[in-house]
Amino acid sequence: MKAIVIALALAFGLAACEKTQTAPSARKPDSKQWEAAQNAFVAPGWKSGDEASWEAQLRKRASRQNEYASARARE
Amino acid sequence: MARMKFICDSERCIECNGCVTACKAEHDIPWGVNRRRVVTLNDGEPGEKSISVACMHCSDAPCMAVCPVDCFYRTDEGVVLHDKDVCIGCGYCSYACPFGAPQFPSTGTFGMRGKMDKCTFCAGGPETNGSQAEFEKYGRNRLSEGKLPACAEMCSTKALLGGDGDVVADIFRTRVLSRGKGSEVWGWGTAYGKPTTGTPPKTEEKATKS
Numbered sequence: 001m002k003a004i005v006i007a008l009a010l011a012f013g014l015a016a017c018e019k020t021q022t023a024p025s026a027r028k029p030d031s032k033q034w035e036a037a038q039n040a041f042v043a044p045g046w047k048s049g050d051e052a053s054w055e056a057q058l059r060k061r062a063s064r065q066n067e068y069a070s071a072r073a074r075e
Numbered sequence: 076m077a078r079m080k081f082i083c084d085s086e087r088c089i090e091c092n093g094c095v096t097a098c099k100a101e102h103d104i105p106w107g108v109n110r111r112r113v114v115t116l117n118d119g120e121p122g123e124k125s126i127s128v129a130c131m132h133c134s135d136a137p138c139m140a141v142c143p144v145d146c147f148y149r150t151d152e153g154v155v156l157h158d159k160d161v162c163i164g165c166g167y168c169s170y171a172c173p174f175g176a177p178q179f180p181s182t183g184t185f186g187m188r189g190k191m192d193k194c195t196f197c198a199g200g201p202e203t204n205g206s207q208a209e210f211e212k213y214g215r216n217r218l219s220e221g222k223l224p225a226c227a228e229m230c231s232t233k234a235l236l237g238g239d240g241d242v243v244a245d246i247f248r249t250r251v252l253s254r255g256k257g258s259e260v261w262g263w264g265t266a267y268g269k270p271t272t273g274t275p276p277k278t279e280e281k282a283t284k285s
């Protein structure tokens with residue numbers, strides 16, 4: 001009985017000593033968003049591979065959500 | 076560097092579910108999976124409020140922290156994405172997410188839970204931008220088409236704003252100042268941290284404590 005208790009205690013104790021797992025992640029690298037999709041739906045006004053022009057394009061598009069600005073522009 | 080964020084303005088959301096429909100249609104989402112949904116508080120009572128909820132692409136995403144196979148990653152623009160070839164469908168991310176964003180298709184063998192699916196901010200996944208493989212696994216990659224998420228662009232009342240955090244925060248600030256109410260942004264603090272998070276205590280507090 002004593003041996004079983006010691007064996008169980010050792011098993012639980014050693015379970016906490018597991019070596020830290022350092023295996024690299026298996027996930028694939030992703031391409032950058034400013035590399036334009038190879039399809040017919042790419043919006044005009046920016047250049048594929050040019051991060052600055054892509055950011056400017058998205059900022060311009062996001063600004064369109066502000067109808068206060070568009071209403072003022074129409075006045 | 077742009078930092079992509081969502082804001083949902085509860086003063087404007089009319090619970091039309093246009094965002095939900097736009098998302099479903101854009102990405103060909105299977106039946107039973109809802110990357111985005113509209114939640115209404117005090118439904119049917121005067122003063123009810125609705126908000127559109129999906130993955131908020133948190134600054135310190137809890138799903139990333141708990142994933143046992145490390146399938147999540149964050150893009151340079153702050154969009155939280157995952158690799159479905161690595162995901163094992165364990166569901167830990169679902170328990171960790173404060174927004175209930177992770178979804179699991181239940182069309183597998185014996186009704187088993189499939190690989191996790193969630194909002195990608197219309198940024199696809201780790202496949203070639205705009206490829207068929209990317210579309211089948213993650214849906215359309217609108218960001219690489221120079222567009223913003225379909226849900227935000229389709230919102231008829233512009234309650235749901237999506238895009239660079241600085242731009243959408245400016246738009247929201249303008250609205251709040253114009254209407255003089257409704258400055259609460261539900262989920263913003265949970266997803267992106269409160270303005271006070273990480274700031275050191277004031278000198279008076281330091282002096283009192285020491």
